[in-house]
């Protein structure tokens with residue numbers, strides 16, 4: 314009898330919004346080793362002047378994680394987060410479909426979001442150093458960001474990645490680090506990142522360095 318009641322409670326919880334409280338799921342877009350690596354990068358550029366930037370910040374999970382790390386470690390640099398806060402832009406998706414043979418339906422993600430929600434998530438988590446910017450990265454002149462010490466570039470598709478890489482590199486301070494997410498040629502949906510990263514590194518005459526399965530690494534010489 315007792316186990317039947319327990320079973321019923323479990324069933325109810327599994328189908329209710331309380332499920333996340335009782336049966337929490339791992340929510341991050343990065344694995345623990347990848348998050349540790351991002352923190353190590355932030356640590357390694359501690360003395361490199363410039364802003365920390367995340368291009369493609371979605372709902373702020375990684376922003377909160379990295380900002381908590383920075384606070385705990387006494388790294389006090391401005392953090393700029395950019396996103397459309399409404400998913401992919403039509404031109405970027407069209408490029409994937411027309412030029413890279415992808416199906417449009419693959420890119421219907423990240424649409425349910427808003428800058429207001431992102432900002433509230435920062436406040437709820439006690440994160441105060443983030444400035445969020447709602448924009449299409451294709452339309453931004455990256456010089457507005459000023460010198461950069463660490464950049465997480467995470468906008469997934471070929472066209473915006475290709476545009477951002479040289480501009481961000483130009484802004485990177487000597488010794489600064491840029492991490493490019495989704496550098497995985499096997500991933501049908503996001504392999505545009507991999508292509509853009511590899512083309513950029515080839516253009517620079519440097520070998521591609523992909524760590525933890527998908528993180529393209531770039532460090533500017535000191």
Ligand SMILES: C[S@@+](CC[C@H](N)C(=O)[O-])C[C@H]1O[C@@H](n2cnc3c(N)ncnc32)[C@H](O)[C@@H]1O
Pocket residue numbers: 342343367368369370371372373374375376395396397398399400401402405423448449450451467468469473
């Ligand atoms: C994989 S998510 C970012 C995940 C986030 N960095 C994290 O770790 O939690 C990719 C984000 O890039 C944004 N994005 C895609 N194309 C963009 C563009 N052209 N301009 C600005 N943001 C873009 C999407 O809206 C989406 O939120």
